[in-house]
Amino acid sequence: MKQLTNTFVAAIAATMVAGTAMAEDAPITKLRIQTHHAPETTAGKLYSSMFDSIEALSNGEIDIEPFFSSSVVKSVETFDAAATGILDCDATGGAYQTGKNPAFQFVGDIMGGYATPTQQLSWLYYGGGLEAAQNLYNQYDMQLVGWMVYGQESFASTKPIRSVEDLKDWKFRSPPGMETKIFEKLGAKPVVMDFTEIFTALETGIIDGADASNIATNKGLGLYDIAKFANYPGFHSMPSDHLACNKAVWDAMPEHHRTIMEGAMADAALKAVLFVEKQNTEALAALKAEGVEIAAWSDEDLQEFRNVAQATWPEFATTPEAKALVESHLAYLNELGLVQE
Known part of the structure; x- marks a missing residue:
């Protein structure tokens, strides 16, 4: 990803130009950033590392006060809190804002779109995605800085899920919205329930499976202690986190501060892809050794x-914003050969 690399190099160059010591009159940017992730999680650690990099690259000119685990406002309220000045930046995800505009679905979780996180990131940086998404964010007084895309999610199931045929009458925990519609069309029976109810529902047979997270996280949660069937690689859902900042705050930042922020976010995005892939590979090997059946779907399915x-x-x-994003995705997916004419 040449553009990502160039952005990060530009951030380093900007820091070097600023000098090795902070001048007395150096501009200071103070940012209050909230994420829904806990600091001990993979995503939380990635954000912590990114915040440290931003402060180091800016030679202390960018001062970040992080808030983890949605400690200031609820996760779904983070975007508005940043837009109205309670916070400065939102590090949650666009999917929380679909009630505001359905266009956020197509920057939050593009179901049935890209096969890999690098493909999805390439749409953002090389397929016109950032410009298309920016039009949406700017309407709500926010600036999209970048994404973290962790990879495809996998199912946990008490029944085999080897093909589309196995979805018929398959009861599974699903988040509300577009996912339920897609799986209903494929014959499944999605059940919308809170994440915390998954374990009891699997144990009692209320559901046959669950859409929770990627295979490594599912393993860490203990889902495969109950559900002995999984699929990998995943295919149905690949949610992205965003870093989005109050546009007035963003516009007031010196250009080299904005460049550093963009570069650090791009760097963190690549690290997220690599680290989660490593975690998933390790989890996959462990699950196979434990006797969990792993299904890899055919190209046809x-x-x-x-x-x-x-x-x-x-x-x-x-x-209009949602239509524009769908058109943008379809055009790029067609280039990648992921749209069947």
């Missing part, structure tokens, strides 16, 4: 899922 998912997108593209 994967394409069938994508076809149904992409046919569902227009049902949620009910605003």
Whole structure:
């Protein structure tokens, strides 16, 4: 990803130009940033590392006060808190804002779209995605700085999930919204429930499976102690976190501060992809050794899922911003060969 690398190099260069010691009249940017992740989680550690890098690269000119685990406002309220000045930046995700505008679905979790996190990141940086998304964010007085995309999520199931055929009458925990519509069309029976209810629902047979997270996180949660079937690589959901800042605050920052922020976010995005892939690979080996059945879907089944998912997108593209993002995704996915004509 040449553009990502160039952005990060530019950030380093900007720091070197600023000098090795902070001048007395150096501009200071103070940012209050909230994330929904706990500091001990993988995502929380990635954010902590990124914040440290930003402060170091800016030679202390950017001073970040982080808030983890949604300690200031609720996760869903973080975006508005940043837009109104209670916070300065939001490090949650666009999917929390679909009630504000359905277009946020297509920057939060583009279901049935990209096969890998690098493909999704390449849309953002090389497929016109950042410009298209920025139009949406700016309407709400926010500036999109970048994404973290951790990779495809996997299911945990008490029944085999080897193909599309196995989805028929498969009861599984699903978040609300577009995912329920897609899987209903494929014959599944999604059940919307809180994340905390998954364990009891699996143990009692209320559900056959669950959409929770990636395979490493699912293992860490203990889901495969109950559910002995999984799929990998995942295919249905690849949510992204965003770093988005109050636009007035962003515009008031010196240019080299903005460059440092963009570069550090791009660097963190690449590290997230690499680290989660490592975690998933380790979890996969451990689960196989424990006797968990891992299903890898065929190209035909994967394409069938994508076809149904992409046919569902227009049902949620009910605003000009959402339509523009769907068109942008479809054009880029067509370039990647992930759209079936």
